[in-house]
Amino acid sequence: MQKYIDQLNEAQREPVLQKDGPMIIIAGAGSGKTRVLTIRIAYLMSQGVDAFSILSLTFTNKAAREMKKRISDIVGSNEAKNLWMGTFHSVFARILRSEADKLGYPSNFTIYDSQDSVRAISAIIKEMQLDRDIYKPKQVLSRISSYKNSLITVKAYFNNPELQEQDAMSKKPRLGEIYQNYVDRCFKAGAMDFDDLLLKTNELLTRFPEVLAKYQNRFRYILVDEYQDTNHSQYLIVRALSDKFQNICVVGDDAQSIYAFRGANINNILNFQKDYEGVKTFRLEQNYRSTKNIVEAANTIIDKNKTKLDKIVWTANDFGPKIKVHRSLTDAEEGRFVASTIFEQKMQHQMMNGQFAILYRTNAQSRAMEDALRKRDIPYRIYGGLSFYQRKEIKDVLCYLRLVLNPKDEEALVRVINYPARGIGDTTVEKLTVAANHYKRSIFEVMQNIDKIDLKLNSGTKQKLQDFVTMIQSFQVINENQDAFFITDHVAKKTGLVQELKKDATPEGMAKIQNIEELLNGIKDFTEGQREIDGARGALSEFMEDVALATDLDKDTSDEDRVALMTIHLAKGLEFPHVFVVGMEEDLFPSAMSMSTRSELEEERRLFYVALTRAEHQAYLTYAQSRYRWGKLTDSEPSRFIEEIDGQYLEYLTPADNNYRYKPMIDSDIFGDVDKSKLRLAKPVAGTPPNYVTNNESKTDINIRKLKPVSSNASSGGANLFDNKLVAGNIVMHERFGKGEVLNLEGVGADKKAEIKFEVGGIKKLLLRFAKLDVI
Ligand code: ATP
Ligand code: MG
Secondary structure (H helix, E strand, C coil): CHHHHHCCCHHHHHHHHCCCCCEEEEECCCCCHHHHHHHHHHHHHHCCCCHHHEEEECCCHHHHHHHHHHHHHHHCHHHHCCCEEECHHHHHHHHHHHHHHHHCCCCCCEEECHHHHHHHHHHHHHHCCCCCCCCCHHHHHHHHHHHHHCCCCHHHHHCCHHHHHHHHHCCCCCHHHHHHHHHHHHHHCCEEEHHHHHHHHHHHHHHCHHHHHHHHHHCCEEEECCHHHCEHHHHHHHHHHHCCCCCEEEEECHHHCCCHHHCECCHHHHCHHHHCCCCEEEEECECCCCCHHHHHHHHHHHCCCCCCCCCCCECCCCCCCCEEEEEEEEHHHHHHHHHHHHHHHHHHHCCCHHHEEEEECCHHHHHHHHHHHHHCCCCEEECCCCCHHHCHHHHHHHHHHHHHHCCCCHHHHHHHCCCCCCCCCHHHHHHHHHHHHHHCCCHHHHHHCCCCCCCCCCHHHHHHHHHHHHHHHHHHHHHHHCCHHHHHHHHHHHCCHHHHHHCCCCHHHHHHHHHHHHHHHHHHHHHHHCCCECCCCCCHHHHHHHHHCCCCCCCCCCCCCCEEEEEHHHHCCCCEEEEEECCCECEECCEHHHCCCHHHHHHHHHHHHHHHCCEEEEEEEEEEEEEEECCEEEECCECHHHHHCCHHHEEECCCCCCCCCCCCCCCHHHHCCCCHHHHHHCCCCCCCCCCCCCCCHHHCCCCCCCCCCCCCCCCCCHHHHCCCCCCCCCEEEECCCEEEEEEEEECCHHHCEEEEEECCCEEEEEECCCCCEEEC
């Protein structure tokens, strides 16, 4: 341990060695904040703190996995495995499952992804016969999402005339009703959306003091990375859980706060000192990531922001090469420049693909880059685009699986009730939906009772509905005894999905079948690793939980060497030797949607700061003079952000642009001291501007657990050693389920099982042959 502490600089060492009490580390990019958190956790453990009582919240689950791995290297994997690490969403989804009954939810609640949510909202808008051009489903959802993240429940909404007025002013007087219907619909379907995972956790901790006490006692040490981007809902959770022991350590950088548009509240970091007593504040100043050129250029950028904490960032690293600026005629040419530069660099310096990242402001910009990389045969990987689990054929299979677990799940049901086609038309589905709303039951329950309800359906249709119900029920029966792989394979075949895809002999059609095979491979992997649970069964429910929270940044476990393409938002916390920031153009970056107020522009500038500080050695800024936007070739001007960097740090690869017309920044001179929230009132929706973030992006802070469980090799080690000694009453520790009490033992030899009541997650029956348990 000492070795690792010695490797830290003085300023980093202090917060590591400060064991107890509230503390905040505010420091610029690349100064070792994440590293300090990691070493601090290892240090706490070396001081006798039980891994089980440490909760660490990260921006992605990938970050959590990496942290855990490093800690394992220091303290040993046996020690590290019990740490609770992950994103807010993954950690609290886990807790919600074990407490779901308190909130009236089934423990196997479905997690709706943003597509499911949009679909549900669309359906509601249609049922309410509202104008879709005014009530745009995505906008409505983003509005609801911002309410949820501010803990404004439906009831609170209707008690707040100001909010209602605000929605009325933006021509959506019935937003509250949509909100109400959406919440009812989710509840009826046994489903939570992403925002619910936080909202319901808050509800749980507020309404049930005994639950709060349980988790307060459990998580004696809480650590949060990227604290500047926590929203109100997350803030309250952290606040509540840390209230008893006040051992809370948060790290962040106000200059990297880039999620205000989604409710992140920079005040969480600014007010931390006020929230706890005796807060110790630490600052780190030395950047270890980047060259002097990059660090100093980044400093000159962030200096332009008025709202910021004063911070020093310096580096002892070399000056390194200047930041290269490149202009091209079109976006296609920009793509070619990036691809050929990567190609040349790889040739000249034996570099790997993985040492390059291409960052952009909006997902749509990836296409030109992809085309160019493909032409050069450079392998790449897009993060935050359509993830594997969002592909149509995969979602179809998953929706059947969701129904198996929770037949009330309406979004899943509506999606597959007539796919593959089985003669259940839209009109029938509409009738079912109306009846379901009328009886306050799920569509599935209506279908189960179709004989007793007069929906004016002909007998043929009724039969088809009953056949569907029978099919899902037969899957449920099979699911009781089989593992996730068996049931998925069965579902893919018996529903006719695979046959349907086989009809399409085009390469795209074949690719879809391969995707389903890939899904099955993934599930096989999963079930093999899960054999220890409930006597040789990797349950579908566990697999689906992993999937529901999966984002592709987290799934990146492959060793394939690829260039990384992602939005700047997604790149937070990461680092690459070479970074291209492309599309450095006015209206694109800064985005046209975010220039109307100083604070919006400042957030864009912070985003640029994040982009540039991802680079270790070489940064490129590229822009095109024209590009296709909304189907039209549009002229563009270089981004003001290029101009804002002191020229000494830049090298222009192309002659500077004569047409360059610098747009003056819209300043407080124009807006005076107008409160930003009031300015937003005038906008159609005060939440996410439509172009600002895509659906997929909106999931990116959601953590994803790896497909493979931690215990991938269940047959080695573990309980075999002591399974004879285990008796009822023993307190044991399990690597995934944590602490529990042995209630009962049954069976002999290889079939010997222990019934264990875990503190979190309830009673489970484990086959001792596989279970890795330690008696404590
Ligand atoms: P960001 O703000 O981008 O999240 P950060 O402050 O979390 O950055 P880290 O990612 O922890 O910074 O560290 C940046 C890089 O510097 C990493 O590669 C890390 O290993 C390295 N580093 C940090 N501290 C030291 C140190 N004392 N000695 C050597 N390398 C260090
Ligand atoms: Mg970090």
